[in-house]
Amino acid sequence: MNMDTSSTDAKLATAKTVLTTAASVAGTLMLARTVAQDLLPHQFQDYLFFNLHKFFNRFSNQLTIVVDEHDGLVNNEIYETANTYLASKISPSTQRLKVSKPENENNFIVKMEQGEEIVDVFQGVKFRWVLVCRQVERAGFHGRRDFNSSLMSETRSFEVSFHKKHKDMVLQSYFPYIVKEGKTIMLDKKTLRIFTVDQNMMYGNPADAWQPVNLDHPSTFDTLALDTKVKDTILKDLEMFVKRKDYYRKVGKAWKRGYLLYGPPGTGKSSLIAAMANYLNFDIYDLELTEIRSNSDLKRLLVATANRSVLVVEDIDCTVEFHDRLAQSRAAQNHDHPQENQVTLSGFLNFLDGLWSSCGDERIIVFTTNHKDKLDPALLRPGRMDVHIHMSYCTPCGFRVLAANYLGIKDHRLFEEIEDLIQTVEITPAEVAEQLLRRDEIESVLVELVEFLKSKKQENEDAKAKRTQEDSAVEVKDAGNQADDDLTAC
Numbered sequence: 001m002n003m004d005t006s007s008t009d010a011k012l013a014t015a016k017t018v019l020t021t022a023a024s025v026a027g028t029l030m031l032a033r034t035v036a037q038d039l040l041p042h043q044f045q046d047y048l049f050f051n052l053h054k055f056f057n058r059f060s061n062q063l064t065i066v067v068d069e070h071d072g073l074v075n076n077e078i079y080e081t082a083n084t085y086l087a088s089k090i091s092p093s094t095q096r097l098k099v100s101k102p103e104n105e106n107n108f109i110v111k112m113e114q115g116e117e118i119v120d121v122f123q124g125v126k127f128r129w130v131l132v133c134r135q136v137e138r139a140g141f142h143g144r145r146d147f148n149s150s151l152m153s154e155t156r157s158f159e160v161s162f163h164k165k166h167k168d169m170v171l172q173s174y175f176p177y178i179v180k181e182g183k184t185i186m187l188d189k190k191t192l193r194i195f196t197v198d199q200n201m202m203y204g205n206p207a208d209a210w211q212p213v214n215l216d217h218p219s220t221f222d223t224l225a226l227d228t229k230v231k232d233t234i235l236k237d238l239e240m241f242v243k244r245k246d247y248y249r250k251v252g253k254a255w256k257r258g259y260l261l262y263g264p265p266g267t268g269k270s271s272l273i274a275a276m277a278n279y280l281n282f283d284i285y286d287l288e289l290t291e292i293r294s295n296s297d298l299k300r301l302l303v304a305t306a307n308r309s310v311l312v313v314e315d316i317d318c319t320v321e322f323h324d325r326l327a328q329s330r331a332a333q334n335h336d337h338p339q340e341n342q343v344t345l346s347g348f349l350n351f352l353d354g355l356w357s358s359c360g361d362e363r364i365i366v367f368t369t370n371h372k373d374k375l376d377p378a379l380l381r382p383g384r385m386d387v388h389i390h391m392s393y394c395t396p397c398g399f400r401v402l403a404a405n406y407l408g409i410k411d412h413r414l415f416e417e418i419e420d421l422i423q424t425v426e427i428t429p430a431e432v433a434e435q436l437l438r439r440d441e442i443e444s445v446l447v448e449l450v451e452f453l454k455s456k457k458q459e460n461e462d463a464k465a466k467r468t469q470e471d472s473a474v475e476v477k478d479a480g481n482q483a484d485d486d487l488t489a490c
Helices: 002-039 042-057 077-087 164-189 228-242 245-251 269-280 295-303 325-333 345-353 396-406 415-424 429-436 442-489
Strands: 062-068 097-100 109-112 117-122 125-137 152-163 193-197 210-214 256-262 283-286 309-313 363-369 387-390
Touching: 062 077, 062 164, 077 109, 077 152, 077 164, 117 164, 125 164, 152 164, 228 269, 228 387, 256 269, 269 283, 269 309, 269 363, 295 345, 396 415, 396 429, 415 442, 429 442
Parallel strands: 193 283, 256 363, 256 387, 283 309, 309 363
Antiparallel strands: 062 152, 097 109, 117 125, 125 152, 193 210
């Protein structure tokens, strides 16, 4: 009996010693970690913890793969799809989540919180996912330390751990499965967004510079006040483009398509862009070139745009003053120093069809201008602006679309008169739409539209007559000057 008691006491003493030692070691490690975090520079902390982690991993059968949000300047597809995929794997044991709800949407968006773990099982293998976020100092403009250099930027990554023997299966089956499933979920729940550049985030993660808001534009091809033939041409071109991934690869071209929308203001260029995005289910990236300082900044932004998107450069003839190639060549020959903060034509063209054009797939690039004749011919050739679409003044066909949209009617006794006037008056769809919005009573609004068109026609005729008189006066003056020159010569 005494021997049993002594044996039990000895075991308890041993267990107590082990627990005390473990607690002491754990406390020491925690204290050392706290001291290191408080006193040691960040670079030394990373080096120390990395090597400690590497040392203990030698005795583990676990392998950890890090999936960064960005691969250099471009988005990491595995991270993007895993972020969506893992949201569908949240379990009741998960303690912290991130929840958001975009305005005008009914569904909540649930995602992993920093440091939280989600367990996934694939083909009988258990995988542990952890979201890791790190704060890093952000470089200032062009590498110089200025007021922005003190700001911090967040880098995000997933760490997935599993038994080492499953590495090949992860790379060949598990990750491809996540990409496929994540894309399916993203498409099912996708809300179109429009991205604009945030200058304060330009020099952190490239994708963070693009700040999104929901795109809630109702424009569709059915509601566009465009000629039916023009709409059919655009639709067929878009449909053919999205189906030709293998064809583009076979012929050695980047999978992108460039559109030039040109015509006077108010002819529906922005509405057409929204209709294209809604039809394709593509996000829009709105690029304001006047906010970009240099070609390198332009490249950083453009490669950070996602696939299946519409890149828009509006009013390209006046948003930035491109230096033509001859001027650049002369400056180079004269050893002039190029301006540091400028976007050049050659830099822009290099992204459109140079080596940088292959960064990304399935992209639509749309340029708009009110003055096509002011554009450099180098911008207009196929491969840069493949499809040129003239956004004309309102046509009879366009008027009928507007009448159906705004008034809910397809015919009226005044339609014939209105259509005859529209063919003789240069009036934009926006001007017609504004007239249709003035009243709710159909008869009254159409009568006022007739009067407006007649007034507009008279204004155009008066303006034309005035220009004719001015041109005649100039011709008479030139003739008089020529006669005086002839007399002087005699």
